[in-house]
Amino acid sequence: xKVILKEPEQKQKKVxxxxxxxxxxxxxxxxxxxxxYSFIKELEYHNIDVLVDEESxxxxxxxxxxxxxxxxxxxxxxxxxxxxVLFVGVDKNNKWIGLNKEQIDIVNNLLNKYIxxxxxxxxxxxxxxDIFI
Numbered sequence: 230x231k232v233i234l235k236e237p238e239q240k241q242k243k244v245x246x247x248x249x250x251x252x253x254x255x256x257x258x259x260x261x262x263x264x265x266y267s268f269i270k271e272l273e274y275h276n277i278d279v280l281v282d283e284e285s286x287x288x289x290x291x292x293x294x295x296x297x298x299x300x301x302x303x304x305x306x307x308x309x310x311x312x313x314v315l316f317v318g319v320d321k322n323n324k325w326i327g328l329n330k331e332q333i334d335i336v337n338n339l340l341n342k343y344i345x346x347x348x349x350x351x352x353x354x355x356x357x358x359d360i361f362i
Contacts, residue, residue, distance in 0.1 A: 231328050232317050234315055237294040258315055260282035268355065269353060281314050299355055
């Protein structure tokens with residue numbers, strides 16, 4: 230099963246894992262507890278979950294990775310995802326599964342759209358109205 234791993238200051242990469250289970254997720258994200266980040270409607274619409282270390286903001290050595298922001302009505306940072314970020318698929322029973330080719334393309338296009346070169350950070354824009362629906 231294919232997932233996308235985005236490590237801080239690195240380009241995202243497709244990773245082939247046997248099973249999308251907590252053991253593999255913890256290993257890839259390098260954490261003990263996982264949080265589902267669900268404020269990116271474009272990904273939710275295509276059954277893609279964003280998984281992060283739930284305790285990353287409490288860790289001294291956690292590096293910024295992806296900035297989530299909106300540009301309407303003004304540029305506003307909504308969140309900064311720290312540490313490793315994992316993108317996985319979701320089936321009709323809300324179970325985590327691997328990504329299909331279309332989902333991989335969606336994640337790659339979203340991450341490649343806006344990149345701050347130094348330090349290498351990806352920026353994802355979303356609409357505020359989407360978040361609070």
